Amino acid sequence: MIRSDRRSFVKSLAAGAAAAPVLSLLGPLRQAFAADLERAGLATHTRGSFAQLRSAYMLDPKVTYLNHASIGTIPTAVFDARSRYQELCEKNPWLYMWGGAWEGPREEVRAKAASLLHCKASEVSFTHNTTEAFNVLAHGLPLGRGDEVVFSSLNHDGASVCWSHMAPERGFTVKRFQFPVSDVPQLTKADILNLYDEQITSKTRVLVLPHIDNMVGLRHPVRELTELARSKGVEFVAVDAAQTVGMMSVDVHGMGVDMFAASPHKWLQAPKGLGLMYLSESVRERVHPMWVTWGQRRDGWRGTGRIYEDYGTRNLAEVLTLADAIEFQSRTPPVEREARLRELWEYTHRRAMEHPRTEWRSPHSWELGGSLYAVEIRDKNITEVSEWMFREHGIVFRPFRSQELNTARISPNVFNTEEEIERFLRLATG
Ligand SMILES: Cc1ncc(COP(=O)(O)O)c(C=O)c1O
Numbered sequence: 149m150i151r152s153d154r155r156s157f158v159k160s161l162a163a164g165a166a167a168a169p170v171l172s173l174l175g176p177l178r179q180a181f182a183a184d185l186e187r188a189g190l191a192t193h194t195r196g197s198f199a200q201l202r203s204a205y206m207l208d209p210k211v212t213y214l215n216h217a218s219i220g221t222i223p224t225a226v227f228d229a230r231s232r233y234q235e236l237c238e239k240n241p242w243l244y245m246w247g248g249a250w251e252g253p254r255e256e257v258r259a260k261a262a263s264l265l266h267c268k269a270s271e272v273s274f275t276h277n278t279t280e281a282f283n284v285l286a287h288g289l290p291l292g293r294g295d296e297v298v299f300s301s302l303n304h305d306g307a308s309v310c311w312s313h314m315a316p317e318r319g320f321t322v323k324r325f326q327f328p329v330s331d332v333p334q335l336t337k338a339d340i341l342n343l344y345d346e347q348i349t350s351k352t353r354v355l356v357l358p359h360i361d362n363m364v365g366l367r368h369p370v371r372e373l374t375e376l377a378r379s380k381g382v383e384f385v386a387v388d389a390a391q392t393v394g395m396m397s398v399d400v401h402g403m404g405v406d407m408f409a410a411s412p413h414k415w416l417q418a419p420k421g422l423g424l425m426y427l428s429e430s431v432r433e434r435v436h437p438m439w440v441t442w443g444q445r446r447d448g449w450r451g452t453g454r455i456y457e458d459y460g461t462r463n464l465a466e467v468l469t470l471a472d473a474i475e476f477q478s479r480t481p482p483v484e485r486e487a488r489l490r491e492l493w494e495y496t497h498r499r500a501m502e503h504p505r506t507e508w509r510s511p512h513s514w515e516l517g518g519s520l521y522a523v524e525i526r527d528k529n530i531t532e533v534s535e536w537m538f539r540e541h542g543i544v545f546r547p548f549r550s551q552e553l554n555t556a557r558i559s560p561n562v563f564n565t566e567e568e569i570e571r572f573l574r575l576a577t578g
Pocket residue numbers: 217218276277278279280304306307358360361362388390391411
């Protein structure tokens with residue numbers, strides 16, 4: 149089939165002509181996933197059943213996994229759902245990749261992702277990760293001489309390097325200011341707002357910030373910071389939500405931001421290599437796609453988040469599985485999830501505060517934190533501790549060792565236990 153034929157075939161499917169029999173292929177797969185959840189007793193997850201939830205994953209029993217912030221582990225049921233899509237695809241790869249069979253299901257996934265983020269489906273693009281989304285923005289925004297992009301040293305490289313890379317070519321400047329990491333435990337919301345207020349100037353056109361940063365887990369007051377930025381004339385507010393989507397409820401429209409990027413392979417426990425990007429309608433009009441091919445001019449796609457997607461061959465099985473990952477996570481009511489993550493946070497905070505050999509380096513208030521926190525072990529090199537703990541005890545956490553930090557970043561999920569945290573603390577301080 150030549151390209152124009154292929155496109156008109158896809159179009160006819162999208163218009164519904166041949167969609168019904170093709171779409172119905174997905175029904176049994178979705179039912180198989182629902183049956184897997186029922187069989188494994190995963191109808192709903194509540195606090196009483198979180199410890200048993202670990203058996204719903206393929207984690208090595210010898211591993212104590214306290215590093216969900218680096219990369220998530222996908223539930224067996226979600227893994228199986230992905231394998232089923234892949235198997236179906238392999239029966240007739242053309243049909244699923246180019247023949248349009250998964251056109252409708254892909255849009256169902258987009259709608260599901262949009263309701264998770266609290267935005268419209270047309271505002272969501274499927275990227276591969278957060279880093280890609282920031283590259284799309286840095287390449288596509290109309291910035292030039294005299295413009296300034298501002299972010300702090302808490303910003304992850306994935307949301308930072310793209311700006312420095314583009315700056316010399318376009319002539320804009322990048323201001324990366326030093327965040328007072330040592331003060332983080334005591335900071336209040338007002339302090340955080342002041343810190344940003346001091347850095348935003350009349351030249352600032354873009355403000356980039358993490359929703360929760362990956363080092364000390366400071367939860368930024370995004371709505372208030374966005375209001376502050378707007379009041380000072382900032383045009384674009386871009387938020388790195390790699391650590392929050394799946395960890396906590398998010399409301400993109402409520403925050404009023406222009407861009408919001410996530411990596412569902414972390415807290416949503418979706419297959420690796422699938423990202424989400426929200427771009428507000430007004431910003432979409434001004435951001436040129438980073439790569440272009442036949443789809444950017446298609447009716448129905450033009451002007452939507454789809455124009456930022458790469459139309460080359462990609463692994464659609466992963467995209468479809470995002471719906472199952474969201475479904476799996478939705479079996480835990482958000483209040484139950486937050487209550488459990490907070491319980492683990494309170495336990496670790498209390499134990500780290502009372503132990504003479506540890507120091508808590510994250511916010512003292514849960515409202516300004518999340519399920520990733522930094523604990524310093526006095527007089528020890530944390531990189532060596534982490535290597536030893538993994539080698540000898542199978543405990544996985546992320547060490548941070550720099551001029552400012554020598555900390556263990558602990559990032560538990562709901563199925564982690566107080567006993568696991570206690571074991572980590574005992575071994576680390578022993
Ligand atoms: C806050 C934050 N932003 C961005 C990233 C980059 O994520 P990805 O590799 O999925 O692009 C990470 C990864 O750890 C992160 O923690």
